[in-house]
Amino acid sequence: MLEIKSLCIKQSKQALIGGLNAQIAQGEVLTLMGASGSGKSTVLHWMIGALDPIFSATGELILNGKRVDQIPTEQRRIGILFQDDLLFAHLSVGQNLAFALPNEVKGQSLRRQVIEAQLAQIGLIGFYDRDPATLSGGQRARVSVLRTLLAQPQALLLDEPFGKLDAVLREQFRAFVFERVTALAIPTLLVTHDIADIPPQGRVLQIEDFQHA
Amino acid sequence: MRIGLPLIVARGASKGSTLLAIGLICIVFLPVIPGLVRMGFDFFQISHWFAIWQDTQTIPALMATLSSTLISGVLALALSLSIAIEKYPSNAWHSIVKRLPSLLAMPHAAFAIGFAFLFAPAGWLARAIAPLMAWDSPPDWLTVQDPYGMSLGIALAIKESFFLLWVMMNLLGERHIAQQITVARSLGYQRQQIWRSIILPQILPRMMWPFAAVLAYSLSVVDMALILGPTTPPTFAVLVWQWLSDPDPQRQAQGGVAALILLLVLLTLGGVLRGVAWVYQRATVDLDGLRQPNRFSMLSWLYQFGVLISFSLMILLFVWSLAQSWFFPALWPDELSIKAWLNADFTPFKTSLWLGLATSLIALVMVLIWLEWGPQRNNAWLYAPLVLPVIPLSAAQYFALLVLHLDGTVMGLIWSHLLWVVPYVLLSLVGAYRQFDPRLMLTAQALGYPRWQACLYMKWPLLMRPILGAFALGFAVSIAQYVPTLFAGAGRFSTVTTEAIALSSGGNRRTMAIQAVLLMLLPMLAFALAAIASHWQAKHRRGLR
Structure with missing residues (x-):
């Protein structure tokens, strides 16, 4: 299970995200929605341990009962997929x-x-x-x-991974990714601005709900 | 839809303006060729080779040149790579990169003078440890001007490591590199292994030419070698330069042949470099999935030490220029005073100023015309002066000037600087220029402006920040020229660079320090003014920032 506990992200004293709590079960894909520039990728960068130094964050990230937000990226065992394939x-x-x-x-x-x-x-x-x-x-x-x-990551983060593909390819690729994630039974956080990306019966968080705390 | 560049070129470029662009550049480059050809003829006359071989200075000079060049190249690469591996990406990286501009703006000659002030037997370092060693006179050190060119090599390495790091910074700025590092870390790898297996194989091939420029510079440097290099015999570059300046035509021809030997040495080093790169690229990447821990890196500390040395010697130059009397082993002058400054000779400063301004302005106009109307492809040859040794090119220039009776004239002097200023201005401007959105140009032309007006009122003002930066760089390059100034100027013009070097053989450190400080300040002022001017232009235009 992947758990975010009371995450707050600030940019020079100005709060960007406040009081974000989330739990993602094994095999579940939770979607974090928001317009571009809303700070959803910033949450993702915090989770992977690559937060831009202009931000400061408080809160805890817990993966399978172990706190991981203080350890370096390479020890977190969290996988990430970006919009670009980055081969x-x-x-x-x-x-x-x-x-x-x-x-x-x-x-x-x-x-x-x-x-x-x-x-x-x-x-x-x-x-x-x-x-x-x-x-x-x-x-x-x-x-x-x-x-x-x-x-063999124990959790997966998806940063608008379908954004750059054309419509037909997108449909196929989405199905491909979700099928693999379910097979591995790991918690997954999907960040997107496109409603069509949300998996069937998937839970959704709106980033806007955490921005006026 | 994005409209490609070729369409717009087809619309606006007339044959006449293309010819003008090519013609202007040819004025800079073509006259060098006859001199090179003549040296080429001398090259096949066995008597010159015999004379070079007979000279007892030749072999030790070549040795000193080779060792200083290799130390400079290898150490500069090691220092810059190790600091990048250790610190990129991190908060510390930003502060390291922030210091680069002032370190790069420091002219080589001023750097060498400061380096000597710091490390020479009567230098500040010896003074600092004198109380411990109970010295009351300078120690018998060989810290500068050692026969193997080691101090020259180390000083060059420190200075060039900043240049290589700056090149790396530009390559690393590409977004996909930072993301690739994140991906590799999320796969469980640590910093050093990521660099070895992912980053270096991608950026090293693109650092070949900058590295070749470092080798070419170190191989043929004269101004730094006169201060830090061995004396009898000097480095090969200095020896060649002495032969070329000899009144005896036989000696001059011998110098021409030796200048080509310098070129051959560079080509050989380039061949070796290619070989190493070939082996490196074919070395099998061992992907056994073993995640390896970081190791302690000593070299990255040495880089920071080099930065410390560089800033210390800048301060030391200032202090020396104000020192009334400063005898060994005092750590601080007995008295500071601006008296020497009031009596200082500002003629070289004024010469440098007008020469630098004129040269960089002409170069800028040429480059803008070239970028707008010149051919878009196959422009790599324009950068040749940056990866070739200075001496043969400068000697060939001098030959052309003699034939045209333009040696020792203002025109000849400005022309001689252009061969190095034009490529640097082009290099610094080409990226921003080619990235300029062609749709903007199309819009302006659709509104009825001819191409040159669209450039004058829209494109060049929009590109003002990179244009001012390129202008400042051109100015700095012109200020730093030593060999071309002496050759083309026929000794009639004294700039801060030539004056500072000329004073280095005399005894008055204060007057030398003053010229070195002026030399150091000129490019810094140029870069500062460029930054202020573009900031002022962008004050009410957020889109220009």
């Missing part, structure tokens, strides 16, 4: 995924096997050695999701 341009598709794969999977050939199996599952058979730049937008988006999930 590393100097690595092949497979190497991008190998970067995420935990060290517990040992041996070069086994690591490659695991990644190739995963690629096959998302319909990208034989893409291990491909240059990410030669992939279509939809393919890159899927590789990016796979990279995030391969690291």
Whole structure:
């Protein structure tokens, strides 16, 4: 379970967000809605541990009973997906995924096997050695999701991950992401300004409700 | 819909204005070629090679040059990389980057003089430890002017690390890099490993040319070498410069050949660099998923130490310029006074001022015309003077000036500076210029303005901040020129740079410090004025900030 306890974010004494509380159960996708520039991405940056130094924040982030907002990003075990796929341009598709794969999977050939199996599952058979730049937008988006999930995060943050895709692709990709998240049963926070992004029967928080506290 | 740049070029660029743009740039570049060709002919005459080989100074001079160049290049890269790895991204990074402009604006010659004030046997450092060691006269140190060019190399490394860090700052400013770091951290990796496996492979290839510029500069630097480099024999660049300035035509030809040798050394170093880069890029990335901890980094401390040295020597220059009498081992002058300033010679200052203003203004006009009407592609050759050694280019310029009887004239002097000022102005302006929204230009032209009017009333005023910045940079580059000023000016013009270096061989530290302070202040004033002017323009226009 992922829990935000009384989060307040200030920008030079001016309160941006006040009294934000939220609980996200295993396998649940909670949506945080708000117009662009409303500060919803700032909440996300706080959760991942990359808050811009011009802001200051108080509050607690608790993941599976452990407080994580004071520890560095790399120890939080929270995955993040941005609007851009952010594949590393100097690595092949497979190497991008190998970067995420935990060290517990040992041996070069086994690591490659695991990644190739995963690629096959998302319909990208034989893409291990491909240059990410030669992939279509939809393919890159899927590789990016796979990279995030391969690291076995215990929670997931989605920062408008569907924003840059066209309508048809968007529909497919949304279904793809939600299906994977449900399968992994981890708490997920989705940040968006688009009502269509909200998963079926999903809970929704409006960022505006926390801005006049 | 975004309208592409080519459409607008097709609309507005007439053949005549394109020819004007190319013609202006050719005035700067083309006359250099005959001199280079002539040196090329001398290059194949075995007698010159024999004379160079016979000179006992050649080999030790080459050694000193190689060691100072390698120390400078490798150490500058190591210092700047280690501080970036250690601090980017963080709050501390912002304060480190904030200090860069004043460190970059410091001219090399003034830096060298300050460095000597700090580290020479009678320098401030020796004075600071003198009570501990019970010295009453300066120690027998070889801290500057050592025969291997090590102090020269270290001073260059500190100065160039700021330049490389500035290049890195621009590359790191791209948004996707910061996000990639966040992604990699969320995957469980720590700072140093992220840099090794994700950031360096992306930014190092793009730092090749700036690094080549550092090597070229270190290889052919004369002003700093005269102060910090070995004396008998000097560094190879200084030796070549002495030969070229010799009245004997035989010696001059020998100097021309040696200048080309300098170029060959640079090309060799460039080849080695390419080889290293090739191996680096093919080195297999070992992605075993092992998350490694950070290690302690000593070099990033050394970078901070370099910053400390740089600011200390700036202050030291000021203090020396005000020192009435300051004998070893006193830490502070007996008396401070502005008397020396009242009697100071301001002629070099005035010369530098008009020369810098004229050169950067002409360069700015040329560059603006080039950017607007010149060819949009294949412009890389314009940056050649920045990655080539100064000496052969300057000697070739001098040859052209002699033929045209323009040596020692104001026109010749300004022209000689343009070869370095134009590329720097172009480099600093090209990014902002190419990013300018072409739809704005289209709007102005649709309203009935011809292209040059649209530039004059809309585009250039909108680009005033980068234009003023480029102008200030051009001014700073002109101020710092040493070898071209001496060659093209035929010794008739004395600028703050040439004067400060000339005084360094004499005994009066106070007058030298005054010229060095003036040298240091000129570019800082230019950058400050540019900043104030663009701030003033943007006072009531938020969109310009």
